[in-house]
Amino acid sequence: MSLSLADGVHLLSSHHLLDEVITPERWSLNADGTDNADVPFTHITYDTRTVREGTLLVCKGRFRPEFLDGLKERGLVAYVSERDFSDHTEVPGLIVNDARKALSLLSAAFYGMPQNELTVIGITGTKGKTTTAYFTQAILNAYSNGRCALFSSVDNCLDGHTYVESELTTPESLDAFRMMREAADNGMRYLVMEVSSQAYKVNRVHGLTFDVGAFLNISPDHISDIEHPTFEDYLYCKRQLAYHARAFVLNADADHADLIREDAQAAGIPLADFALRTDDAPTNATLTARPSNAEHSAFSIAANGHDLGEFSLSLAGDFNYANALAAVALAHEAGVPFDSAAMHAMESVHVPGRMELFTGTDGDTVAIVDYAHNYTSVRALIDFVEQRYGERKPRITLVAGSAGNKAFDRRQEIVEAAQDRIARFVFTAEDTDTEPYIDICNEMLGHVTNDHVDATVIVDRVKAIESAVEQAHSHDGLDVILIIGKGHERWIKDLNSHVAYEGDDCVVERLLNVA
Numbered sequence: 001m002s003l004s005l006a007d008g009v010h011l012l013s014s015h016h017l018l019d020e021v022i023t024p025e026r027w028s029l030n031a032d033g034t035d036n037a038d039v040p041f042t043h044i045t046y047d048t049r050t051v052r053e054g055t056l057l058v059c060k061g062r063f064r065p066e067f068l069d070g071l072k073e074r075g076l077v078a079y080v081s082e083r084d085f086s087d088h089t090e091v092p093g094l095i096v097n098d099a100r101k102a103l104s105l106l107s108a109a110f111y112g113m114p115q116n117e118l119t120v121i122g123i124t125g126t127k128g129k130t131t132t133a134y135f136t137q138a139i140l141n142a143y144s145n146g147r148c149a150l151f152s153s154v155d156n157c158l159d160g161h162t163y164v165e166s167e168l169t170t171p172e173s174l175d176a177f178r179m180m181r182e183a184a185d186n187g188m189r190y191l192v193m194e195v196s197s198q199a200y201k202v203n204r205v206h207g208l209t210f211d212v213g214a215f216l217n218i219s220p221d222h223i224s225d226i227e228h229p230t231f232e233d234y235l236y237c238k239r240q241l242a243y244h245a246r247a248f249v250l251n252a253d254a255d256h257a258d259l260i261r262e263d264a265q266a267a268g269i270p271l272a273d274f275a276l277r278t279d280d281a282p283t284n285a286t287l288t289a290r291p292s293n294a295e296h297s298a299f300s301i302a303a304n305g306h307d308l309g310e311f312s313l314s315l316a317g318d319f320n321y322a323n324a325l326a327a328v329a330l331a332h333e334a335g336v337p338f339d340s341a342a343m344h345a346m347e348s349v350h351v352p353g354r355m356e357l358f359t360g361t362d363g364d365t366v367a368i369v370d371y372a373h374n375y376t377s378v379r380a381l382i383d384f385v386e387q388r389y390g391e392r393k394p395r396i397t398l399v400a401g402s403a404g405n406k407a408f409d410r411r412q413e414i415v416e417a418a419q420d421r422i423a424r425f426v427f428t429a430e431d432t433d434t435e436p437y438i439d440i441c442n443e444m445l446g447h448v449t450n451d452h453v454d455a456t457v458i459v460d461r462v463k464a465i466e467s468a469v470e471q472a473h474s475h476d477g478l479d480v481i482l483i484i485g486k487g488h489e490r491w492i493k494d495l496n497s498h499v500a501y502e503g504d505d506c507v508v509e510r511l512l513n514v515a
């Protein structure tokens with residue numbers, strides 16, 4: 001780990017990112033004559049609140065010049081920014097044409113290129129990234145005696161077994177390289193990470209080449225002022241993974257699969273595809289899975305026509321077998337033989353807040369806590385209910401909200417995916433920045449056009465679940481309550497601040513008296 005001011009200038013310059021270096025004495029294309037230009041930085045940050053002796057600061061996003069006040073005295077050595085802040089600080093400024101790209105390249109260099117010490121696997125897609133990441137980590141952990149790290153939207157894991165709640169799906173570049181360094185120093189050989197479309201949009205993975213990438217699926221989502229302006233932009237960002245990978249895995253049934261094949265071809269990388277089949281429809285995909293029994297409790301997986309045996313996941317839902325295929329393909333590309341017993345390690349994986357099933361003591365109430373929150377995932381969830389419980393003609397209740405300030409289309413999509421297939425909606429709180437919960441709930445209520453479905457707004461999320469459970473108890477026959485969008489989270493974001501929340505799974509366990 002060694003990065004000096006002179007190294008930084010050279011690196012930025014070689015990537016055509018450097019406009020100039022500004023010091024009180026001169027403007028230049030190099031750091032010659034600047035005090036201590038060859039002394040390594042001891043710290044790198046994008047947040048002034050963590051500046052200490054020997055720090056290189058990268059100013060990005062909604063950075064404000066007043067954040068620089070007093071930093072020279074606290075040890076700031078230099079800053080990197082798209083704007084000249086010499087009116088606010090005397091320390092050298094490396095002025096760049098893209099601060100986020102600069103942040104990524106400088107962080108990788110500062111942390112000694114830790115990605116080169118790991119086999120790095122990236123997973124993108126609208127749905128299934130987290131689940132596939134957990135499956136893949138389980139296989140690689142089994143294969144390598146616990147030496148696989150994970151960056152996911154639920155948890156990060158830097159030592160193969162300790163999981164710490166994460167903040168973003170794909171970490172900010174600096175955080176990613178810092179954690180990669182820690183993982184490599186912990187002896188990890190592999191890293192599995194989720195790659196969101198935002199990661200490419202805001203250059204969180206700039207300069208990173210994945211040993212293997214996977215594209216799971218694409219459906220409309222994440223379109224808003226703070227995410228993507230259009231679906232085309234959303235897909236374009238996701239497609240970038242193919243251009244930054246050495247090998248690729250593709251769901252043959254994904255929308256726009258042919259375009260992704262073209263991407264892999266244009267990038268000149270090999271591609272393995274997979275296909276889930278629940279009927280007799282043919283496929284010539286590299287990897288296939290078909291149900292082994294009518295209950296769909298196990299699937300037979302084949303690779304290049306050779307049977308790999310039966311796999312029975314702990315996670316319910318046919319769609320999870322598509323995720324499992326992706327994990328097998330990724331692990332194989334990372335060096336695990338198809339017939340390795342390690343492939344079966346994914347069978348025992350549970351993913352917090354995904355397809356958690358709770359059955360009441362009377363056997364007539366089933367609650368499912370899940371992270372579905374767009375059209376495709378809500379539809380897949382209800383497909384599962386029909387497949388698993390359809391014969392008992394269940395009365396289905398959906399407890400759902402939708403995120404504030406982003407992904408606005410979800411509000412209508414969730415309603416459209418469910419309203420002709422369920423008995424009741426209970427619209428409730430989900431995370432929001434500035435939009436009040438009640439407005440989002442009422443907007444969702446306004447999208448209900450089927451007169452046969454009951455729809456209520458109960459903003460308090462615990463009370464919403466209580467209402468669903470009470471109704472289930474007072475109704476004869478099987479009730480299935482789907483509680484979606486919060487998963488395992490123990491907080492709820494209300495008007496921009498995180499408020500402690502019991503957790504959907506805990507509320508359900510309490511109300512159904514199951515542990």
Ligand SMILES: CC(=O)N[C@H]1[C@@H](OP(=O)(O)OP(=O)(O)OC[C@H]2O[C@@H](n3ccc(=O)[nH]c3=O)[C@H](O)[C@@H]2O)O[C@H](CO)[C@@H](O)[C@@H]1O[C@H](C)C(=O)N[C@@H](C)C(=O)N[C@H](CCC(=O)O)C(=O)O
Nearest residue numbers: 046047048049060061062063067168169170172196198202
């Ligand atoms: C739009 C976006 O990418 N925003 C991210 C970005 O914000 P930003 O750079 O604008 O940062 P900011 O919070 O406005 O502050 C500006 C800068 O000033 C700094 N600062 C701030 C205060 C101070 O006193 N001193 C100081 O230096 C901050 O550290 C920051 O570097 O950088 C922050 C950390 O560096 C991120 O937390 C933040 O993500 C926001 C919270 C977010 O929610 N993003 C979502 C849209 C997102 O990225 N989602 C995707 C996809 C999810 C999915 O697929 O489901 C994800 O990958 O998670």
Ligand SMILES: Nc1ncnc2c1ncn2[C@@H]1O[C@H](COP(=O)(O)OP(=O)(O)OP(=O)(O)O)[C@@H](O)[C@H]1O
Nearest residue numbers: 126127128129130131153319354370371372377380
């Ligand atoms: N392959 C799939 N196809 C359709 N729906 C899926 C698939 N995999 C998972 N889901 C649904 O999507 C939900 C979220 O799954 P997961 O967390 O694995 O995906 P993700 O891509 O990480 O999602 P997000 O970006 O919303 O965090 C699950 O709870 C399930 O309802």
